[in-house]
Amino acid sequence: MKIAFVVPHLMSGGVETFVLRLGDYFVKQGCSVDLLATEKEGDWFNLAISRGMVVKCLPVEKSFAPVIHAIRVGRWLRSGAYDAIILNHAKYAQAAIQLLPSNTVVVPVIHNDDKEVYRVACANRQACNFLVGVSRRVCKAVKAHFPETPIYEIWHGVEAPKTNSRLKRLEGEPLKLIYVGRVQHHQKGVFYLVDIVKGCIKEGIKVELTVVGEGGDLEALQSRVRESGLESIVKLVGSRSYEAVLRCLSRHHVLLMPSHYEGFGLVAIEAQAAGCVPVANYIADVTDVTIAHGISGFLVEDNEINQYVSLIKELYDDTDQWLKMSSAAMSRVEGLFSIEKMGEAYLDLLEAERECTYVRNKRLALEWQLLGWRAFVPQFLRSAREYLTMAQKKLFRIKP
Template sequence: MKLAYFVRPHIGGTYTVFKQLREGLAAFGIEVCWLAMGESETLRQPEWFPEFALGNAVHIDGLATERDQAKALAKAIEAGGFDGVFINVLSDRIQTNIARYLPESIMRIMMVHNITAGTYAAASSVKDHVHAAIGVSERIRSDLVQAMGFQAERTFAIPHAADTRSSRTLARTPRTKEPLRVIFLGRVEDASKGVFWLPDILDKLAPSIHLTVAGDGPDLPALRSKLARHARRVTILGAVHPKDVHGLLIQQDVMIMPSRFEGFGLTLTEAMAVGCIPVVSRIRGVTDTIVDNSVNGYLFSIGNTAEAAQIISQIAANPDTSRSLSTAARDKAENVFTIDAMARRYFEVIRQLQERRPSIAAPLDIEEWSMPKGLRSGLRTFIPTPIKNWLRVMRERI
């Protein structure tokens, strides 16, 4: 069996999940290949050349209409001999919408990676044309079923994994009384990741505590400016290639994640896999299913920089507790968030669909291609970012 996974090689969670699925499902005789539309700057960089062996980018004429792009994608799925597709909601509008136009023979599995209203609206706009929906956290599955009308028997929660096999070869140096090393790893973007709270957290920490910011994103220049007053104890690395992530995390003591919202938190499991203690926003049904508070990490109220700083200070002052948390974090990653466990759950979904394919809406005529409401820009696009950020925090706190 051969499945296409809609993504292009890049530094980010959806491509990491592709690599995990490709590796894990191979044990069940299922081949997973990435399939993207058009070229990108990433695909021209030598370090990404090996990824061409794992998938294909569909050539798109720069002047092609959306319908023509969709037809080229559908043709590539047929020519590639794919039996089905993994659709990452909102990673690309055309690749999400193609679910409504593919032949009945193509298995369609929707993957929902975030808890935002826009993501849910997009998922709902194509839900009648997919055979199964997978939320990457219990929160997402619950929201899709209870609030968005998804069928419970066709909607699953399957968390992401950490590459625990690679992390086992890395030895952590036991911490004694050296200055605590804290890292933020991920997309540098304030609306979801809350990165502009990092300077406030540092304000409340001892001057000896060091922060490393690893990642790229639209708010990196602004964050760099906001952290300027802490320049002597901040290192800004920019983008980090996936192959270097574990080596970087093993050098850190604490992972700080002050997110406003997350669908899962892949960097949390990566940090835990090498014993880096997570200190993260409490997001119901998401981070609280990964981190057991005070056991293998800590949870703090979204936006409460004083609480986050107090937790980090406690870790810094108690090396014995730090070692205990580090060990517990690594144990949970190695026993719960494994690639084998994730792949086995995906295989069960695929096996069910092979044995009994549920009825879905008939495919639409691609010649009459149109974008449904949930995939078009809505009124939320025009709400000022500060107001949206406040609403997100209030929703989670309430």
């Protein structure tokens, strides 16, 4: 089977991690796998190439206008003669599905519980074979708005650590906390991290926190750390490579995940696979599925800071409890969230759908509502407008 994964870019993140893992599995099953970026390459482009995948990019700035780019992407995908195309928040490809042949299986994957993600994935849904949601919450949201749309729930999978490099837990030593993800409060709740550490110190709990990631609230978080006098305890280390993040998780005791919303929360699974016990915000049909409360980790109601501190204190005071939960976390991930389970589920659906005939509109048609009227504005005018806006802000010292 010839399969294409389509992404807007290859930046470090949960979507790209999913694509690499599932792509690896397909290759091992004898499939031909192409990884296509429709907007720009991104910093994981070479990583995908090093894993033996055929990686291509069709930069958006090379097209005269976004609407022309969508047509180019559609023709690009059609020329690949793919048996299946898996879309991952790639709006130009999503808009051009009807340009594909009727024997190509088209599957958008919904990775996050976010309005824009739903808007892109469900656009042109009448031309898709089916949708995949990464969690029960995502599937319920789609069914509530589009009950006629076929959608399947398939959890992400992670690989087990190659060696048992789990960190030891010695009584009386600082509890090593870690946060991994975008440094953004709106979704990820990163400002709670400082309050959690302050609460732990107040209760006499020795902790160290490592923050891995970058984002729009990085500077604000750094300011909060400085103002609280926590520079020696809270380390913001920026982004790390895929392999480095997995090593970081295995060297910490507790993952903090104070997200307001998630599609799946992949980092919670990666942490448990490494023996790092998650303490996360309760998100119905997401974290209560990925984390077994009191067994493989803890869930906090409404990001209540005192609950975070109380649960961290339990793990700090009782070394045996942390060790027991760490072992349970590793076993649970191996049993429920393996790459093999994820890969088998996708392959079974793709193989079954190939036996069906799916009729698409043969005429040259795009999903205009997804692109919007700005898609007709030529790229050079869009670039000129952005340049003038930046120059104006700099001239008048207007903050973005």
